[in-house]
Amino acid sequence: MKKLLFTLVALMCLSGPMQARATEALDYSVFARLPVQHEGRIKPIDSFARSFLTAFSGSSRIDNLAASGWLAELLFDPDQSYTREVFNVSNPGVRHSLDLPDRSNHHYTFTEIATAMEHHKSMVDSLLGAQAKDITDPAQQQVLVLYTYMLQYFEISRSLSLTLPMFEVDDRAIAEKIGVTAGQHFSYLEMIQHKATYLALVKPMLGRLGHDRPSEKQADLLRIGFMLQNMDADRQTQILRIVPPAWAQNRDVWLSPWAMLEAGQGSPRTAELLQSWQLMAQAYRNKDGVVWEKASKNALAQTLTLAGPQARPVALNAEYLYSLAHFFDISLGFYLATILTLLAGSKFYRLSFWLLGSGALSHLAGLLARIFIMERPPVGTLYESVIFVGLIVVVSGLILEIRNRHGPGLVIGALAGAILQMMGMAFAADGDTMGTLVAVLNTNFWLATHVVAITIGYGCCLVTGLLGHVYLLQSIINPSDSERLRATLRLMLSAALIALLFALTGTVLGGIWADQSWGRFWGWDPKENGALLIVLWLLSILHGWLSGLLRPVGFAMGSALTVVVVALSWFGVNLLNVGLHSYGFTTGIALNLGLFVAFEFILIGSGGLVLWQRKRSIA
Amino acid sequence: MKVKLWALAAIFILCGLAAVYDAWYTPTAILARPPEPAVNSDVAPDFSFQTYGGNTYHLRGLTEKGVVLHFWASWCAPCIAEFPVLLEKIHNAHGNLALVAVSIDDDRSAMDSFITRLQKQMGGNGEDTHVYWVWDEKKDISLKTFSTADVPETILIDSRRRMIDKIAGNPGWLKIEQAARLDAIASGKN
Numbered sequence: 135m136k137k138l139l140f141t142l143v144a145l146m147c148l149s150g151p152m153q154a155r156a157t158e159a160l161d162y163s164v165f166a167r168l169p170v171q172h173e174g175r176i177k178p179i180d181s182f183a184r185s186f187l188t189a190f191s192g193s194s195r196i197d198n199l200a201a202s203g204w205l206a207e208l209l210f211d212p213d214q215s216y217t218r219e220v221f222n223v224s225n226p227g228v229r230h231s232l233d234l235p236d237r238s239n240h241h242y243t244f245t246e247i248a249t250a251m252e253h254h255k256s257m258v259d260s261l262l263g264a265q266a267k268d269i270t271d272p273a274q275q276q277v278l279v280l281y282t283y284m285l286q287y288f289e290i291s292r293s294l295s296l297t298l299p300m301f302e303v304d305d306r307a308i309a310e311k312i313g314v315t316a317g318q319h320f321s322y323l324e325m326i327q328h329k330a331t332y333l334a335l336v337k338p339m340l341g342r343l344g345h346d347r348p349s350e351k352q353a354d355l356l357r358i359g360f361m362l363q364n365m366d367a368d369r370q371t372q373i374l375r376i377v378p379p380a381w382a383q384n385r386d387v388w389l390s391p392w393a394m395l396e397a398g399q400g401s402p403r404t405a406e407l408l409q410s411w412q413l414m415a416q417a418y419r420n421k422d423g424v425v426w427e428k429a430s431k432n433a434l435a436q437t438l439t440l441a442g443p444q445a446r447p448v449a450l451n452a453e454y455l456y457s458l459a460h461f462f463d464i465s466l467g468f469y470l471a472t473i474l475t476l477l478a479g480s481k482f483y484r485l486s487f488w489l490l491g492s493g494a495l496s497h498l499a500g501l502l503a504r505i506f507i508m509e510r511p512p513v514g515t516l517y518e519s520v521i522f523v524g525l526i527v528v529v530s531g532l533i534l535e536i537r538n539r540h541g542p543g544l545v546i547g548a549l550a551g552a553i554l555q556m557m558g559m560a561f562a563a564d565g566d567t568m569g570t571l572v573a574v575l576n577t578n579f580w581l582a583t584h585v586v587a588i589t590i591g592y593g594c595c596l597v598t599g600l601l602g603h604v605y606l607l608q609s610i611i612n613p614s615d616s617e618r619l620r621a622t623l624r625l626m627l628s629a630a631l632i633a634l635l636f637a638l639t640g641t642v643l644g645g646i647w648a649d650q651s652w653g654r655f656w657g658w659d660p661k662e663n664g665a666l667l668i669v670l671w672l673l674s675i676l677h678g679w680l681s682g683l684l685r686p687v688g689f690a691m692g693s694a695l696t697v698v699v700v701a702l703s704w705f706g707v708n709l710l711n712v713g714l715h716s717y718g719f720t721t722g723i724a725l726n727l728g729l730f731v732a733f734e735f736i737l738i739g740s741g742g743l744v745l746w747q748r749k750r751s752i753a
Numbered sequence: 754m755k756v757k758l759w760a761l762a763a764i765f766i767l768c769g770l771a772a773v774y775d776a777w778y779t780p781t782a783i784l785a786r787p788p789e790p791a792v793n794s795d796v797a798p799d800f801s802f803q804t805y806g807g808n809t810y811h812l813r814g815l816t817e818k819g820v821v822l823h824f825w826a827s828w829c830a831p832c833i834a835e836f837p838v839l840l841e842k843i844h845n846a847h848g849n850l851a852l853v854a855v856s857i858d859d860d861r862s863a864m865d866s867f868i869t870r871l872q873k874q875m876g877g878n879g880e881d882t883h884v885y886w887v888w889d890e891k892k893d894i895s896l897k898t899f900s901t902a903d904v905p906e907t908i909l910i911d912s913r914r915r916m917i918d919k920i921a922g923n924p925g926w927l928k929i930e931q932a933a934r935l936d937a938i939a940s941g942k943n
Contacts (some may be wrong), residue, residue, distance in 0.1 A: 313891075326902070327891040330859035380795075381919045398921025400900025402798050408900060 159421050164430040166202040167454050169437050169445045171375040171388035174570040176445045179376070180206065185565040190283050190562070191241065192222040205290070209374075210418035212291035216244040221283065223247075227273025229278060231257065244291075247284050261631065278747050286373065293374035293390055294581070295324040295365060297412035299419065305351045311335055321412055322365055332358060370413055378440040380404055383443070385726045404549065406427045407436040448620055452509045453568070461500030462521065468493025468557040469528070472548035480540070487535060490547050494528045495550070501525060507568065511581040514571045517561035519589050519704070522553030526593025527600075530629070534597070538621050542604040550596055580627075580647045587640030588665060594633035595668060601626040602693030606741040609687060613748070621720070623686050626693050627679070633696070636670040641665040664703030671699045696737045698731050797822070797908070797916050800894055802853065805868060805886035811912060817851035817883055820910040821937030824889075825927050826858050827867035831923040832905040836871055838926040842935055844881050849939040852884045857895050857904060861888050911933060912941040 143471055168178035183205035184194045190334075194201050197218060208215040219241035223229050226724035232250040233241055242250075251258055261269060261278055270617055299319030303309040309316035312328045312335065336355045348356060380401035389399055391408060410433035415425035437446055456715060472489040475482040501522065504512045513522050531547020561567070604624045608615070642663060646653040676691035678684035684692060797820075799813045802915070812820065824833035849869045858864040864894065869885055895901045899908065907924070911916040917938060924931050 323896065326896055327893070329892075330861075333859045395900065396899070398903055398919065400902070400906075401795070401916070401919065402898055402900075403795065403902040405896075405898055590832045641935040666827050 145171050149240065150727070151662045159423050160203075160418065160426050161383060162200065162202040162206060164427060165436055168376065168434055168449050169441060169450055171378075173566055174354045174374075175568070176388075176441070176450070177566070178450045178457075180457055181566065181568075182374075184457060186286065188563060189222070189565055190287065192734060194475060195677055200550060202499065206418060208287070208291050209294050210415045212298075215291060219243050220287070221247050221280065222279065223276075225273055227271075230275045231277055232280075239275070239630075244284065244287055245281065246431060248288075250366050251281060251284060257470055257598075268403060271689070272605055287373050289373045291393070292368045294411060294415065295368045295371075295392055296395075298322075299416065300361060301325045303354055303358070307355055308335065308351055311314070317587040321415070321510045322362075323408065323412060325362070325559055329362075341541075352684070359540055368392055377404055377407060378437065378442075378444065380440055388441075392685050398614070401434065403440055407433060407440065410436060443733075449507050449509075455502070456503045456507060458726050459500075459503070461496050461503065462555055464601055465493040465497040465500070466552060466559075468496060469548045469552035469555065472544060473552065474536060476544055476548065480688060483540065486544050486548075487532075490528065490532060490535075490551075493551060494525065494547075495534060497521075497555075498530060504568065510571075510578050511586055513568065513585045513589050514581060515567075516527055516705075517558060517567050519585075520558045520561060522589050522597065524551050524558065526590055527551060527596050528555065530593065530597045534601075534625055534629075538625060541618075542623065546597060546600045546604070550600060580643070583641035584647050587636050587643055589640075591633055591635075591637035591640050591668065592700050594629055594636055595672070595696045598626060598629040598633050598672075598693045599695070599697030599700070602690045602696065603737075603741075605690035606687070606745070608692060609690070610741060619686070623690070626674075626690065628698075629692060630676055634669065634676065637665065637672060638669045638751055641669055659709045664707045667704050668696075668699055671696060687742065691738055691742050695734070696743075698734045703729060775814045794887070795916050797910050797914050798819060798898055799899055799914075802885065802887040802889075802894060805888070810885060810912070812833045812853070813938075815851050815853075815885075817846075818912040818941035819846075819851045820851045820853060820914070821934070821935070822899075822908040822910055823852060823854045824895050824899075824904050825854055827854055827856065827863045828858070829904045833867075835905060835923040835926060839877060840875055840881065840884060842932070843883055843927055844909045846939045848883055849941070850883060850935060852881075853887060853892050854884060855887045856876070857889055857902075861890070865889050867911070874888075885914070909938050911938045 150267055155649075158494050162180075166178060168179040170179045170182045170248055171177075172182045172185075180202045183201035187196060187201045187204055188194050196204050199207065203218075204215070207218075219237075219239070221242045222239045222240055222244055223234060228234075229240070232247075232254055234246065234250055258277065258281055261274055262281075269278070287626060299321050301314075301321070301324075302319050303312060303314055303316055306316040312331050314320055314324070314328060336359060339352055339355060343352065353521070366686050369392045371392050374392050374394075376392050377389045377391060377394045377399070379387065379389060379394075379399050380403050381399060388678030389397060391411065394404055402610075410429050413425060413429035414433060416417050417424075417429055418541070419425075438447055469488050474495065475489060477485040481561075501512045504518070508514075512518050528547040528551040530552070531545075532545065533541045533543070534541060535579070537543075601622060605619065605626060608622060612618070633734075641662075644662065648659075648662075649655045650655065671692075675684065675689060678692065679689045797812060799811055801809060803809050812822075823841070823844070825836070827833070836930045839852065843850050856864040874884070888894050891897075903921070905921075905923055907920045911917050918934065920931075920939075924933070925933070
């Protein structure tokens, strides 16, 4: 820890020659598409940048810089980046613990965070030494998260240090002897070519150096030595895996430039790739757009050649464009606009319908793009299921509206669509939303059948539940409009039957998959129990209705409670972190889930109570 | 009723097509990749080098069938340990193998004294005409051309001057598999 912080501070002081320069003129469109291996998959460097910048700052843009621009600055001009307010420290407890100055935007620079960590190193050391389960204070937990972010930020910034022009010799005579141009910056890769001459110069000088202050010439030489020594720490950088291995062993694991040299994976092709990155570094610092573009294109072509079939250029382009398109943000905008037009009154009815339809189209386009990029159905993770269920509910809302004009379809579609998209955004803030699936899920057939069926079932259950809410509301507000109540009841019944069809089919398909993967059809796993619970609940209310045990209000209350059953099966089971489905484990939603369940019980219960009292008073 | 039947038929056909497509198509991410060939088919760049004795050569100009391009340094313990065995292998290849031993030493005299010491220790085998000692003063061959910074690293080059494999570290040249690798490039059958 001490050594690391010392290195951080030393490097920040030493990097004097690396003057900050503005680089707005550069076009990042090719750079953004450069492939990198991160979290087990090949992605455009833009996605890598987005996931880190979002984690550090809470946003995918900073100071008018897009994620790729920010990453280019961090890689090629780290000094400038160290002074940019990137780290979002919203917890006042963390700011207080680290004595960070009060600031309205709660954003701090790398230098501020590193200095604060250095000043409070005893506290950080004690936290690092403690067991994770013993750290219960959220502020302390977030100090550790911030510490990790700081290390990641620094590691990224040093990933290409071997190509950065960090060395400089001012003295003309010494520069001539070493074989470089005086006053011109040069990189580690260039320095290493002159290392023999440099050592021949510096070794005799070290013998003569007494306790006196070194002359300017000597200081020039000593500084180079000190930088060379410090750069040894950079050899450990692994985070930016931009070099596909050129040799036969372990082709699946890409390497960072330093790790490539360390692992002995260099080849003539990787030498060319490194030269392109070095040119990019020079062009970035000189604001030379032409060289920048040419070097970026070269690096892209060289990486793709080295990667072979591991990287799909068309998918890299698609992912980059997908990130720019913000399909889900646009659809959220449409859903919110639909809610506004619905609130404005019936004169905007047609507009509301088309707004919701446009939102669904944008939503669908985002899902189709994800299917193309990931080459699998878009339902492998909790985030994806939220987005997928959102589309199911919106499309169901549109179908309901077509079947029953001026009915509850638009309200259900817009409200549920907006809420689920916002939930999706919260999940997306955790980082890469296209992460590699765990092995058991890596099968397109079962993802396309079992998981899709189950998630469509979730969506239909939500529609059923929302129709239940609408029915209760209509019964309370306008009990005399029996035609409208009957229409809603019919829709609710249809939705419950469709939900049952998908939930049951999905559950049975899940059993068959489990039989193939785990060797048994049913194992009372929490997720299996959750799916069964949904099926049993739907069967209960439908049988209650068919047998006459449940009256319309009772059936509506039961339907409304389907939302709770689905929430518990969908999210609640993941909180348990037990069973064979625990790969979907989630933290931090227990409170929200509990509040939601309590709210629903109170809402539905009080609705039922109002209707029961009204019936009693009429009787 | 007719419409419903058509819809049902369409669903069945779509499901059938989906099943056929799924059976035929395997996504890139989970492609069962064929076993990696041991050969990296790239042709080695034709670099020139000046030997310990002062002569200049080109890689393509070497007459031996196979070339062992070996990066080393006099301060590197694994390099020192593997040299006697490696030199013996070159000697026993009867002119079919060349060893281009590229030193990344910063100090030329360190390399020179190591070679002198080694040749004394090896007797006749240490002065093989198929061994080319090279001082890569400016790292033009090691770093600039082959991205090699650590030693020992060895690239095996066949008779068509293709880079067959790269070995990082001391592989243990006495092992049967390593001997087979050297025999393969010495035979010129690649």
